[in-house]
Amino acid sequence: MLINQCHCFTGINEFLPGDGRHLPHHHGFDFVGTNLPFTNHWACDESKVHMAHPNPMKCFLYWNTTLVQQPFRHDNLTASFLQDSIAFIHNNKDRPFFLYFSFAHMHTDMFSAPRFRETSRRGRYGDGLRELDWAVGEVLKTLVSLQIQHRTLMIFLSDHGGHLEICTEGGSNGILKGGKASTWDGGLRVPAIAWWPGVVAPGQVSQHLVSSMDVFQTAAELAGATPPKDRIYDGKSLVPILLQKTSAVPTGKPTPSLRTLFHYCSDRLMAVRQGEYKAHFYSMELPTNYSEHCPGGVPKVEYFTSFDCYGPHITRHDPPLLFNIARDPGELYPLSVEEYDDIITEILAAKAQHQAHLMPGKAQCKETSTTLQPCCNPPFCYCNYKPDGNR
Template sequence: MHRTLLFLALLGSLLPLIASAADSKPNFVIIFADDQGYGDLGCFGSKKIKTPNIDRMAKEGRRFTNFMVASPVCTPSRAALLTGCYPKRVGLHQHVLFPQSTKGLNPNEHTIADHLKAEGYATACFGKWHLGHHPETLPRQNGFDVYFGIPYSNDMNHPDNKGKPRVPSDQLWRNQASAVELWKTPLIENEKIVEVPVDQRTVTRRYTDRAIDFISEHKDEPFFVYLPHSMPHIPLYVPEDAYDPDPQNAYTCVIEHIDTEVGRLMDTIRQLDLADNTYVIYTSDNGPWLQFKNHGGSAGPLRAGKGTTFEGGQRVPCVMWGPGRIPAGSQCDELVASIDILPTIATLVGSPLPQDRKIDGMDMSHQLTGAPRPTRDEYLHYTSRGQIEGIRVGNWKLLVKNQRQRNAKQNTKLPTPEVLLFDLDADVGEQNNLAASHPDVVQKLQTRMLELDAEIEANARAPWKKP
């Protein structure tokens, strides 16, 4: 009898703990690199760049080999990630924002941070925002509790983008100490500028420091950390202890430094016993800036890079980690997109998305575990200027590239568009144009592309605009 009573007493004390663990909501960390190519991680085939920490994430989690972002440039890609929408739907599709821009992400949009904050999450953004530098458009107006980072790209100058240096990238790399003063990029805490110019040599580490402190502070409650690094967008910088003066190794130094900082953050999650209840996603906003050669990355087997709708511009490396939830050492080759992250997170926390607006992303939570369920079958490709240019349906990818009219006075007729059709299953490098031999596929895909784009345009929502 005594043992029975003791057992019941112990069971009674454990039940609240068991229920609490079962009811606890998972934490989320999204690490978003800037201009990192498909071939710039060890786990995605790089032979030169050593990324042991991200590679470990892949060994303990899942690689996504067919992960697409919604634009080949910064602002629209970031808008899509956070809102789950094609950039055109939220009015941020026309290239990137600059210090003199007068618009930004509308606070009425529903972001990942908005969704999780409504569920009781602590939310933070540490890094490059690039969705509007005006106070009305900064992270704390879009669901984040705290913000620390730069408001736009690290090659832009406060306050009007004037006075930017014209110095070769190799020379900048060789003289990091003096070069850091050449760019007048501001560092913002919440809505206040706290440093001009930001010391870009240390900013990757400082973002990570803030993320580690935030996770440590909120370890006993659900949290969401959005960590969009400024690098490896040019100009490139690293702290002294990660620096190699040879400019041929500049890009490698930056990616390896990011990997080191990812390792620090992951160690914190493990040391705080948060691993079993935390999802970490590592990916990039678009492909590599190939024109900068040793200061730009690699698209691996993919064609072209940043600024293009070829795979190298929009297919990016992606690793998702979540011990106990995501099978270790696994791989997903099916089409998944950054716009799917918001709907997927909504499913994982068990809370529906708002019904008063169209969200283009799909719930892909089953892709985290490899469960056999229908997956995304089509995807639109917009240029860096927001023009519809292509569609992916299954293994087929169509691009209809309108050639620029160079002399409008002499030519009254627009140049004939270049039509490209690729079978990505057989030709991931997009080298074999099948348009001439499959006109029926071209017509079918083009009709669908224009139909989907017309719906988005008809129902597009306005960005925030300065009065």
């Protein structure tokens, strides 16, 4: 089951504005509840902090394959996601299930239900975080109330680091450099929590190098499924790591991970992480001008310092810029190319092998067609239907 998703709206429909050929219902999900096929966008602001009114062409809500709100309302958005999730868990409590719950928090436009507004010293960002925290807790309480928590693995993670350019509404990446849309570690490293009472020991902190791509292989192994063998999978199962017993506070130097990860911006390979080392072949400019773009901390516009993967804000590094992430997580001190020539040689070999086996896919988000734009009642594109599609 899928609750919410983020997508490019030109990838929702294929031939007609309402065919929904690329919605998740047609791609393996048995049930799809309330979801935002595009995303929660800056242009969806109902608070009038940023926009006079939401843009319906970027803000639409689906229930399964039915367009039910355009533009969508935020007041009960998280509650709708949660209601569908809890109902799904109840309906499947006696058999194995996979629930993908993708929140609209923490993302511009910042929002929260009325009960959470102005309850945090962190402003709109903190209010939204409190609502997210509540909803996650309700899911866990449901598992416990049904007494299925001992056979259910919950993984909580994010998709990227904080969007630093929008100041108080963009979060913080601590000591990490860069943020959302960059391949500095501030854009890549995110919190991840695994919860499985009686199986995953509480209070542990893992130093392993993992990826969100590992969730698929992890779920497949736990379900006893064998994925098709006619394709290459980038992820690896996290089961061995989840079953390890580690300390909350490292007692010694961790064993370096041999994992290699490849970091892209569009189709450009920007950086390669191999174990404790990371090599940048291209890098993004870092966010600046906070006072100009965020008077009083509130952003005037949603912007990125570097969003164009081939633009003038991209710097090429030859030889690559090398960091030891274990010792220098803030990527502040480049290592000597001469002294670490063997490491760079290994990374270049891994990069060449990786690129030799690439099979480029079709980039749907580069295609633009106004004829495929979701619109509930042409030509107005304004509606607020019930989930069954009726007024």
